[in-house]
Amino acid sequence: MAAAWMKWMTELSSRKSVCRLMGKFSHSEISRLLIPLFAKSYAIPLHEAEKELREYRTLNEFFTRKLKPGMRPVHAEQGGMVSPVDALITFMGEIRSGTILNVKGQDYSVEELLNRSPRIESYKHGYAFVLYLSPTEYHRIHAPVTGKKLESEHIKGRVYPVNDFGMRHIKKVLCRNERLITYISHEHGEVALVKVGAMNVSSIKYTDERAKSWNQGDDLAYFEFGSTVVLLTQNGTFAPLPGLAPGRKIRMGEPLGSFAAAGAKVKTPPKDAD
Numbered sequence: 001m002a003a004a005w006m007k008w009m010t011e012l013s014s015r016k017s018v019c020r021l022m023g024k025f026s027h028s029e030i031s032r033l034l035i036p037l038f039a040k041s042y043a044i045p046l047h048e049a050e051k052e053l054r055e056y057r058t059l060n061e062f063f064t065r066k067l068k069p070g071m072r073p074v075h076a077e078q079g080g081m082v083s084p085v086d087a088l089i090t091f092m093g094e095i096r097s098g099t100i101l102n103v104k105g106q107d108y109s110v111e112e113l114l115n116r117s118p119r120i121e122s123y124k125h126g127y128a129f130v131l132y133l134s135p136t137e138y139h140r141i142h143a144p145v146t147g148k149k150l151e152s153e154h155i156k157g158r159v160y161p162v163n164d165f166g167m168r169h170i171k172k173v174l175c176r177n178e179r180l181i182t183y184i185s186h187e188h189g190e191v192a193l194v195k196v197g198a199m200n201v202s203s204i205k206y207t208d209e210r211a212k213s214w215n216q217g218d219d220l221a222y223f224e225f226g227s228t229v230v231l232l233t234q235n236g237t238f239a240p241l242p243g244l245a246p247g248r249k250i251r252m253g254e255p256l257g258s259f260a261a262a263g264a265k266v267k268t269p270p271k272d273a274d
Contacts, residue, residue, distance in 0.1 A: 029057060064222045067138060072253045084193060089130070095125060095128050110124060126233045131231065141221040143217060154180050179195065179196050188260065205222060206221045239258060
């Protein structure tokens with residue numbers, strides 16, 4: 001009964017018009033009055049922030065804050081892929097015949113997730129990470145690999161919550177929500193960086209709309225309030241870091257695994273790594 005009520009309330013509040021109102025308020029000068037309460041409520045580590053709390057002019061400016069240099073060192077390793085965000089790993093695993101299996105009890109089609117892009121064939125047997133950013137997290141998204149932008153697609157959609165409730169009770173939320181997809185070509189193939197909007201996310205923006213390439217760890221985009229990133233690797237190119245598993249928190253720049261050299265066979269990680 002409680003779950004049904006929550007689903008009904010979620011449907012009512014998942015429209016972009018509501019998010020626009022939230023976004024308008026969070027960009028207003030009066031919203032700065034909520035910054036101390038927001039920071040305290042979510043135990044945000046203020047010592048990491050680029051600026052002092054009083055220097056942020058709006059709640060949105062604080063939420064999309066940059067960090068001081070050196071706060072997120074990038075684990076630079078030849079052929080490696082790093083986390084693009086500070087997040088909780090809610091899923092990691094192989095994509096089976098175009099399906100990401102059992103993400104919080106639901107299966108997801110790569111075809112739907114990527115909006116039936118012509119590029120889907122490259123990911124039907126790849127690897128997937130689902131990375132959840134809570135309001136506590138740093139909300140900038142960085143390049144997981146060094147590479148060039150192949151394509152970008154913005155998909156309009158709903159803004160259902162992507163927290164544990166939303167992922168379990170809202171049907172195929174990752175495929176129905178607004179998404180900004182960046183395809184990046186790198187030394188060992190390509191990756192799809194899928195930025196999924198959520199309730200109270202007024203927009204997903206590129207840091208520099210003109211950027212055509214990034215070095216690993218470069219500031220690529222940001223969420224205006226919390227959401228999720230789905231990171232997909234090309235078929236047969238990637239092996240996750242042994243010991244990495246769902247339920248673990250990870251920071252931007254920490255290693256997720258490595259790519260095989262062209263023509264080499266990807267090693268299967270130990271079973272406890274999935």
